[in-house]
Amino acid sequence: MTENKPGMNQDGSRQGWKSLPAGDIMEAGSADKFNTGDWRSDRPVFNAANCIQCLKCWVVCPDASVLVKDGKIVGFDYDHCKGCGICDFECPTKPEKRAITMEPERK
Amino acid sequence: MPSFAAKTGNEAMAEAMRQINPDVVAAYPITPATEIVMIFSQFVADGLVNTEFVPVESEHSAMSACVGASSTGARVMTGTSSQGLALMYEILPIAAALRLPIIMCVVNRALSGPINIHCDHSDTMGGRDFGWIQMFSENAQEAYDNTLQAVKIAEKINLPAMATTDGFIIIHCMEKIEMLDTQDIQSFLGERKAQNSLLDLEKPVSFGGLDLQDYYFEHRKQMADAMDRAGDVILEVGKEFGKKFGREYGYFEEYQMADAEHVIVALGSTCGTTKAVVDDLRSKGEKVGLLKLRVFRPFPAKEIVTALSKAKSIAVLDRSDGLSTQGGQLYTEVCAALFENDKKIPVIDYIYGLGGRDISIDEIKSIYADLKKGNKNKINYLGVRE
Numbered sequence: 338m339t340e341n342k343p344g345m346n347q348d349g350s351r352q353g354w355k356s357l358p359a360g361d362i363m364e365a366g367s368a369d370k371f372n373t374g375d376w377r378s379d380r381p382v383f384n385a386a387n388c389i390q391c392l393k394c395w396v397v398c399p400d401a402s403v404l405v406k407d408g409k410i411v412g413f414d415y416d417h418c419k420g421c422g423i424c425d426f427e428c429p430t431k432p433e434k435r436a437i438t439m440e441p442e443r444k
Numbered sequence: 445m446p447s448f449a450a451k452t453g454n455e456a457m458a459e460a461m462r463q464i465n466p467d468v469v470a471a472y473p474i475t476p477a478t479e480i481v482m483i484f485s486q487f488v489a490d491g492l493v494n495t496e497f498v499p500v501e502s503e504h505s506a507m508s509a510c511v512g513a514s515s516t517g518a519r520v521m522t523g524t525s526s527q528g529l530a531l532m533y534e535i536l537p538i539a540a541a542l543r544l545p546i547i548m549c550v551v552n553r554a555l556s557g558p559i560n561i562h563c564d565h566s567d568t569m570g571g572r573d574f575g576w577i578q579m580f581s582e583n584a585q586e587a588y589d590n591t592l593q594a595v596k597i598a599e600k601i602n603l604p605a606m607a608t609t610d611g612f613i614i615i616h617c618m619e620k621i622e623m624l625d626t627q628d629i630q631s632f633l634g635e636r637k638a639q640n641s642l643l644d645l646e647k648p649v650s651f652g653g654l655d656l657q658d659y660y661f662e663h664r665k666q667m668a669d670a671m672d673r674a675g676d677v678i679l680e681v682g683k684e685f686g687k688k689f690g691r692e693y694g695y696f697e698e699y700q701m702a703d704a705e706h707v708i709v710a711l712g713s714t715c716g717t718t719k720a721v722v723d724d725l726r727s728k729g730e731k732v733g734l735l736k737l738r739v740f741r742p743f744p745a746k747e748i749v750t751a752l753s754k755a756k757s758i759a760v761l762d763r764s765d766g767l768s769t770q771g772g773q774l775y776t777e778v779c780a781a782l783f784e785n786d787k788k789i790p791v792i793d794y795i796y797g798l799g800g801r802d803i804s805i806d807e808i809k810s811i812y813a814d815l816k817k818g819n820k821n822k823i824n825y826l827g828v829r830e
Contacts, residue, residue, distance in 0.1 A: 351659070353662060354662040354663070354665040354666045357659070357662050357663065357666065359666055360541060360543035360544075360602070360651075360663070360666075361541070361542075361652070362542065362543070362639075362649050362650070362651055363653060364647075364648070364649060365648035365650050366650075367650065367653075368653075
């Protein structure tokens with residue numbers, strides 16, 4: 338373990354009540370350092386060939402989990418995506434040519 | 445310079461809020477606490493304070509707005525009573541867990557139902573386990589002084605605090621109180637120095653993160669530790685208040701306790717009536733005393749036991765009934781404190797005054813008489829019709 342995550346000691350063990358910051362108040366953006374999407378039941382799957390690059394999914398994603406490179410959607414950050422499906426709901430592509438489809442994690 | 449004024453309890457608390465001049469007040473009216481924020485909102489309208497007043501749509505929203513405002517590092521106050529406090533219950537432990545020193549003026553009123561607007565302590569007793577400091581007041585002067593001290597105590601320990609008064613009995617009766625100089629209050633309180641602020645762009649922070657099996661327990665232990673340390677802070681602030689303004693405060697007031705054999709333990713305005721009874725019985729040579737508890741949270745168990753250790757019998761007066769079949773909340777905690785400290789003194793409980801029912805001098809005399817001759821009934825409902 339090299340990175341010192343919030344709430345954890347250098348050796349990777351969890352901090353106790355005497356050393357944890359009071360009130361569970363932490364540096365902003367610390368979720369970036371944790372896998373917060375491990376309880377998803379459905380995952381969005383990106384079909385690049387069908388994407389019209391409108392970026393609507395990037396706008397509406399509540400967890401900033403739509404990955405964009407050089408102004409184009411390239412996929413999803415599955416460490417943080419909770420599988421809410423808003424991206425799929427808002428995606429304007431036609432039913433027969435979906436850019437985003439939701440698929441169950443447990444197949 | 446301090447000055448004397450005729451004020452009701454509600455007016456006294458509103459004046460204290462004016463002199464504190466909090467950054468934000470979010471409140472919703474409810475009988476009989478309405479006046480506190482009504483008078484205060486007039487202060488806002490008149491430009492006597494710099495407070496941002498948020499007139500919300502419910503007490504749930506009031507406490508939520510207080511949490512948001514306090515998270516920015518602001519000094520935040522509110523006031524409520526009974527059902528209003530009950531509607532805040534969901535947010536009260538959140539305020540404590542986020543370690544936000546919100547100050548609330550609570551007017552004690554019976555919880556519905558049946559619906560009732562008069563005094564008992566069931567509302568704050570219902571909120572006793574939420575991590576809020578709770579201080580009771582005997583009269584308007586104490587309501588004023590407790591409100592002022594609550595700010596300093598809460599901000600020193602980073603826990604929210606309630607200063608409470610008895611509905612109608614204190615808050616609608618006019619008394620002579622000594623009001624302090626606003627400048628003196630300001631220098632006594634100083635500025636709130638929050639460790640974190642949601643508006644601090646240099647050091648951005650997250651409030652209210654999900655806290656599961658691996659961390660929640662540690663954060664609750666931190667709260668228990670803070671409540672434990674709050675006791676010393678309350679004493680320290682009470683001493684400093686006494687030094688500066690002449691009225692020192694502790695966990696409780698011991699009234700004729702030095703050689704008292706039969707003792708009443710009580711909260712709030714009833715202590716005033718009990719003092720009159722103690723004076724009367726003392727003039728007849730009876731060794732009676734009163735332990736007037738001011739601080740209910742944190743519960744100063746050890747100190748209470750020390751104060752009661754010479755008593756031959758004790759009556760606890762509970763203006764609330766937990767309906768637990770084990771007596772009122774104050775009774776069970778006093779009993780637990782005595783048991784834990786190996787004191788075997790007979791203690792009996794008198795649940796009284798529910799829904800604002802008056803407690804008379806004769807009734808309090810009858811309690812002392814019971815203590816003298818012994819009362820086999822552990823839990824008594826004083827003055828209830830059979």
